[in-house]
Amino acid sequence: MTATEDGALESADRVGSILWGVQEHDPAAAPRDTVFQLLDTILQPECELVILFCSPQFHIEDVANAVAAYGVTARIMGCTTAGELTPLGHRHGTIVGLSFAAKHFVASIKVIEQLAGFEIAEGLAVARGLLAEHEIAEQRLSMPRSFSILINDGLSMREEAIASAFGNALGHVPLVGGSVGSRPSMNEPNMFLDGRVLNNAALLSLIATDLDFRVFHTQHFEPRDQKLVITKADAARRMVMEINAEPAGQEYARLLGLKRSELTPAIFASHPLVLRAGGRYYARAIQQVNDDDSLHFFCAIDEGIVLSIAESGDLVDDLESLFERIRRDLGPVQAVLGFDCILRYIEMEQGQMLPSVSRLLAENNVVGFNTYGEQFGTMHMSQTFTGIAFGRGRADG
Known part of the structure; x- marks a missing residue:
């Protein structure tokens, strides 16, 4: 060089x-x-x-x-x-x-x-x-x-x-x-x-x-044992409004043992949600949390999907x-x-x-x-x- x-x-x-x-x-x-x-x-x-x-x-x-x-x-x-x-x-x-x-x-x-x-x-x-x-x-x-x-x-x-x-x-x-x-x-x-x-x-x-x-x-992620369900989403906009029938941002934070105010891009990066398909896990990464507690994802997401929170x-x-x-x-x-x-x-x-x-x-x-x-x-x-x-x-x- x-x-x-x-x-x-x-x-x-x-x-x-x-x-x-x-x-x-x-x-x-x-x-x-x-x-x-x-x-x-x-x-x-x-x-x-x-x-x-x-x-x-x-x-x-x-x-x-x-x-x-x-x-x-x-x-x-x-x-x-x-x-x-x-x-x-x-x-x-x-x-x-x-x-x-x-x-x-x-x-x-x-x-x-x-x-x-x-x-x-x-x-x-x-x-x-x-x-x-x-x-x-x-x-x-x-x-x-x-x-x-x-x-x-x-x-x-x-x-x-x-x-x-x-x-x-x-x-x-x-x-x-x-x-x-x-x-x-x-x-x-x-x-x-x-x-x-x-x-x-x-x-x-x-x-x-x-x-x-x-x-x-x-x-480089491994899924936790706990599962969560997307209960309300807008698939066309890759938005999730509810997880486990609770406001999405609040529920995601609770499952991590955090406050809603503590959610940051660094948290999203180290704790993605993962989907199991064909014997493998695929990350469904969160882009941001919105003021209304909805979560905006980088990938397709829809109601009824069962996901796990992953550990880095x-x-x-x-x-x-x-x-x-x-x-x-x-x-x-x-x-x-x-x-x-x-x-x-x-x-x-x-x-x-x-x-x-x-x-x-x-x-x-x-x-x-x-x-x-x-x-x-x-x-x-x-x-x-x-x-x-x-x-x-x-x-x-």
Whole structure:
């Protein structure tokens, strides 16, 4: 890793097929110059795809305009973040990007717009059409395997339907991804593709590679024995008004042995509600408690659901174990594309774990962003770390 004169941080692996870079936000610099400097760092002579994760300190319109002005044939997609994951550790106020060499990767991308009216049948058709297109494109690689990346506009609150439709349509192709928001208190776009700004949209990418890779997701919670029931909810708005027939905020606090006034984002981060499905537990994370004692969730929630309150385990130990398993399976890791829930970051910050986690990000070349929810297979969830780890060798088919 080296720092250039213009401040860009160059990739630690200039000979690999995945290159990364980080560019700090500079209020005195034109956004165009910042984006150009980053692309100068990470673009490869024959580049298939570039992904940029942008702090909300950058306006997506400015980034997209700069990408269009730069003028390359590679596809370039990007989104806003709630924090950036980089091989330098956790960052805020940066653009982090990575590029994939055409020698080892083939990408097919579909934009899905007007998510408010998204229908599962439509999603199935879109994904199957993209899969057919991709199967032709990937033939230029020898013995490729494919994965999919789904970036959702989290403000649409349609992630469950989208992940379910695409995950089922893609079948054996593993799907991972994350939900993005917009600048605080502002209704700004949060995604772009090839210089085009996207509103109320999702980006579905199918990527084939002849490199070995592993998809993963992990969480560090254990459910308590006590159960609770959602007795009044507004599923469309992900709002819960009553738990166990009591005001939701008050009952959640009581079950934790707390006062209603003691509920904070740190409490939500360390004590999510979890749903058991298919023999596994999935977090239904709380976003905030409202003045009327209702709870606003990051994921789908509905009346009649039985949940458990979970206890936080050792987040750092869980991550160390994850990366050990990945290295055992893949050997040396070239890069990891990661999607990590913002509530996990809050827990890391509150528990003074950021130095340890940043060390693990650096050791494993993790590039990605803090999300408002994660996609894995057919599921949309929260308070997980999901992603794809890439080895340095070819897949064995």
